[in-house]
Amino acid sequence: MLNKVLLLLVILFSHTSFAFTFSIVKDPDLGVMKNFKASQLCAVAENTQHYLNTYAEDTFAVKVGHVFEDKISLQQVKDTLTFICDTYRDDVRAKRQSRLHNIEFLKQHFTFYRWMPDVKTAKAIAQKSNNEVKSRLLNNIPNDQIFLTKYYTKTLSASPVKTAEFNQALYALPYDEKGLSLEQADENKALTRFKYTRQEVIAGALLKNNLAKPLVWISEESLHDVLLQGTGVLTVNNEIRYFNVHRNNGIAYDYSIGKREQARYWYFAEVPSIMGYGKTLASKIAVKPHVTFAGNVKELGLGKLFLVSFIQEGEQVSRMGVLADQGGAFDNNLFQLDLLVDSYKGWEDYHQANKTMPDYAQAWLLIRK
Incomplete structure (x- = not known):
């Protein structure tokens, strides 16, 4: 060479x-x-x-x-x-x-x-x-x-209501942030979005105090995957719906630890397709x-x-x-x-489709x- x-x-x-x-x-x-x-x-x-x-x-x-x-x-x-x-x-x-x-x-x-x-x-x-x-x-x-590396969107089952299996929500932005631009919200660290870690949200902090609207309900394992991938391709009552990360709690991603240990948490919004970068939800790039x-x-x-x-x-x-x-x-x-490789039900499907691609x-x- x-x-x-x-x-x-x-x-x-x-x-x-x-x-x-x-x-x-x-x-x-x-x-x-x-x-x-x-x-x-x-x-x-x-x-x-x-x-x-x-x-x-x-x-x-x-x-x-x-x-x-x-x-x-x-x-x-x-x-x-x-x-x-x-x-x-x-x-x-x-x-x-x-x-x-x-x-x-x-x-x-x-x-x-x-x-x-x-x-x-x-x-x-x-x-x-x-x-x-x-x-x-x-x-x-x-x-x-x-x-x-390769990333993918997970095709997951979800529920419009909380159940024993689907007990974790993808939350919209908290109510106290409604109508605020990203710049306005980021200047106010007293907002709900900045108060809670991923682990605290999973434990029920938002639901207990009615601080944000649950958009859809998924399992805890699915939640960690969607937070990592940034997009969820969810089947809700036999309908495919897309959910994308919107704004996070301001805690940096720690490359040295696993997905379950991450304190960073994202709030979501429903979108028409798989979306990539965008400073605002409305501006995100369809990928x-x-x-x-x-x-x-x-x-x-x-x-x-x-x-x-x-x-x-x-x-x-x-x-x-x-x-x-x-x-x-x-x-x-x-x-x-x-x-970005594709959408899969889980690790096994993803691995089977991409196992010959090197690191x-x-x-x-x-x-x-």
Whole structure:
């Protein structure tokens, strides 16, 4: 691989807790492009570009990203997303196979920035973790591959009323926050939302004092899963309904502990589909499986087009996706992307569908030439 790499540009960003590099690669070795639909990639690209164009005031996400300052522009990011959909639609009109699956086409039209991960921070987190599997995975991140995790929405059974089995609620925002913008609410730490940990809510603090409306009832195990994944695909009286995280209690996600021990708690809202990033509920980006990445939006900037490549069942496979989602696990994390894979009933279904995907992958940022 080294003889194929031409380091025309090195972007080096240093911080007390991490260091990483992005470098232009002239002729990346990609294998075959597969396991994603160009139509869905276009949909997520278009939805994300709409956010970039509409919510410029969201400076947390709508920016080129600290990683790429003075190297690429936000307009180039937007142009890249536009090119994805232009190419897809041209191919549909021409009734030909999508050129987004053609490696030579990609090399001709995109500049590839190879991502070398922040292994130092990953190892520091591994030392603190009490989860043996997580520690092993973090310690084993190669110097030239990112940690590629997979996330999914759970298809769960739920009840409109509390029962012995479905005894935990997804709660709407507490009543004392009704009508407040996120900025207004975040200035008032005396609000109900900031008072209780996950464990206190599970123990009944909100229900006992009638502080928030239960939207739907699920099991405790399902609650932990939905809080971790951010979205619940719930069957309620034979109807599929979607619930998405809305605002949290202000407690940071602790990467070193398991899901049941997390004190962070999210309040929910019902939404029309699976949703990704958005500063407000109304602005959240509708996302699609297999073409959506969650990652460090704060540092990388929303809307980046990433390509990941790995060996799967003896074949080198590559696929593309848009950074259109985030999560607490990505704070101070520049060693990982999380691929939205699909909706499953549980771990066994998820594992069966994704067991041949590796834990690490080569990764590139793609920018339209």
